[in-house]
Amino acid sequence: MKGIVWDGNEAALRDDVEVRDLRAGEVRVRLAAAGLCHSDVSVLDGTIMFPTPAVLGHEGAGVVEAVADDVTSVKAGDHVVLTTLGNCGTCAACARGKPTFCRTSIGKLSRTFTVGGEKAFQFANTSVFVESTVVKATSAIPIPDDVPLTSACLIGCGVLTGVGAVFNRARVTHGESAVVIGVGGIGLNVIQGLALSDSLPIIAVDTNPAKEAVARQFGATHFITAGPDVDLVEAVKEISPFGVDWVFECVGSTQLIRTATDLLDFGGSVVMLGVPRMGTEASFVVNTMYNDKALMGCRYGSARPAHDIPLMIDLYRAGRLKLDELVTATYPIEAFDTALGELHEGKLARGVLTLDG
Ligand SMILES: NC(=O)c1ccc[n+]([C@@H]2O[C@H](COP(=O)([O-])OP(=O)(O)OC[C@H]3O[C@@H](n4cnc5c(N)ncnc54)[C@H](O)[C@@H]3O)[C@@H](O)[C@H]2O)c1
Ligand SMILES: [Zn+2]
Ligand SMILES: [Zn+2]
Numbered sequence: 001m002k003g004i005v006w007d008g009n010e011a012a013l014r015d016d017v018e019v020r021d022l023r024a025g026e027v028r029v030r031l032a033a034a035g036l037c038h039s040d041v042s043v044l045d046g047t048i049m050f051p052t053p054a055v056l057g058h059e060g061a062g063v064v065e066a067v068a069d070d071v072t073s074v075k076a077g078d079h080v081v082l083t084t085l086g087n088c089g090t091c092a093a094c095a096r097g098k099p100t101f102c103r104t105s106i107g108k109l110s111r112t113f114t115v116g117g118e119k120a121f122q123f124a125n126t127s128v129f130v131e132s133t134v135v136k137a138t139s140a141i142p143i144p145d146d147v148p149l150t151s152a153c154l155i156g157c158g159v160l161t162g163v164g165a166v167f168n169r170a171r172v173t174h175g176e177s178a179v180v181i182g183v184g185g186i187g188l189n190v191i192q193g194l195a196l197s198d199s200l201p202i203i204a205v206d207t208n209p210a211k212e213a214v215a216r217q218f219g220a221t222h223f224i225t226a227g228p229d230v231d232l233v234e235a236v237k238e239i240s241p242f243g244v245d246w247v248f249e250c251v252g253s254t255q256l257i258r259t260a261t262d263l264l265d266f267g268g269s270v271v272m273l274g275v276p277r278m279g280t281e282a283s284f285v286v287n288t289m290y291n292d293k294a295l296m297g298c299r300y301g302s303a304r305p306a307h308d309i310p311l312m313i314d315l316y317r318a319g320r321l322k323l324d325e326l327v328t329a330t331y332p333i334e335a336f337d338t339a340l341g342e343l344h345e346g347k348l349a350r351g352v353l354t355l356d357g
Pocket of ligand 2: 037038039040058059157158
């Protein structure tokens with residue numbers, strides 16, 4: 001099979017990837033489409049350390065090819081969105097509706113592939129830049145056949161992370177004000193989650209002025225072009241004089257996390273979505289936080305995939321959630337380098353690799 005394999009030096013297309021046979025509780029999925037998230041890029045630049053060789057990609061959708069004998073949740077032919085949690089579905093965390101806390105998957109690595117005969121790791125419990133992958137049945141959530149898989153795949157990370165951060169973690173309510181720093185695939189989904197929650201104003205911030213149009217398309221009411229000559233605190237206070245109720249950091253910069261705390265109104269909170277290099281410390285001025293302010297971490301939009309993926313599909317089919325508009329461009333898997341280059345150039349909301357050619 002074809003797949004994008006990270007060997008510690010480069011991510012390259014290989015045609016000698018194989019996936020192992022199914023075990024109990026697993027399903028094999030033929031990928032149709034896979035979004036390129038910044039977390040994949042972070043593996044390549046060392047921000048996210050991952051053992052090698054590894055088959056990359058974690059935001060995918062496809063069609064179930066085969067299921068283990070004990071699997072009843074999906075069957076061959078079902079269209080599915082994959083989730084990166086790999087949660088067990090039965091532990092105390094899963095049972096209380098917190099699958100992102102499921103300890104059966106966190107830090108557990110598996111080598112479900114071989115590349116040129118050598119065992120290779122699965123990335124983020126999924127690996128989707130490949131023709132077929134084997135995942136736990138709990139990671140393959142069925143969706144209706146009429147939703148384009150090139151759009152549906154983005155639910156698997158960007159949509160769940162961004163919209164989920166607003167719905168599940170922050171629980172933003174109508175009239176609350178927000179700043180979203182970083183208008184990539186994650187930030188755009190935070191913006192549309194805020195718009196769905198009647199947040200106002202929704203102030204988008206990006207160093208790339210070309211992101212203004214898409215930020216406004218997804219629901220931003222204001223846009224600030226960040227840069228060395230721009231005082232973000234002053235710029236936000238011109239719009240919202242006492243600061244804002246919510247700041248979502250969607251870049252992964254400790255400097256921006258510090259700035260985010262300076263943007264908060266009394267009672268406001270920062271939600272940290274960006275992923276800096278492992279072990280990185282951030283700082284803030286403690287006394288500025290006394291007026292009931294908070295800093296929140298958030299993994300994967302605090303999502304409950306079996307609940308939230310069908311919800312995202314329903315919102316999309318009702319015309320209230322933008323998925324098709326997130327896809328700036330599609331690329332055959334052979335053009336992975338082009339997709340990566342265009343992400344770096346700031347051209348993409350999301351780039352999607354297609355695998356069914
Ligand atoms: N918490 C989670 O579960 C989770 C899930 C997925 C991704 N992430 C992380 O979220 C972050 C964003 O991912 P993405 O896929 O949206 O990335 P992306 O590359 O699509 O977008 C990043 C955006 O940030 C902008 N930017 C860069 N530096 C900036 C600055 N100093 N000020 C303002 N804007 C700036 C870029 O111009 C770009 O528009 C990454 O760190 C990624 O690893 C976290
Ligand atoms: Zn991701
Ligand atoms: Zn569990």
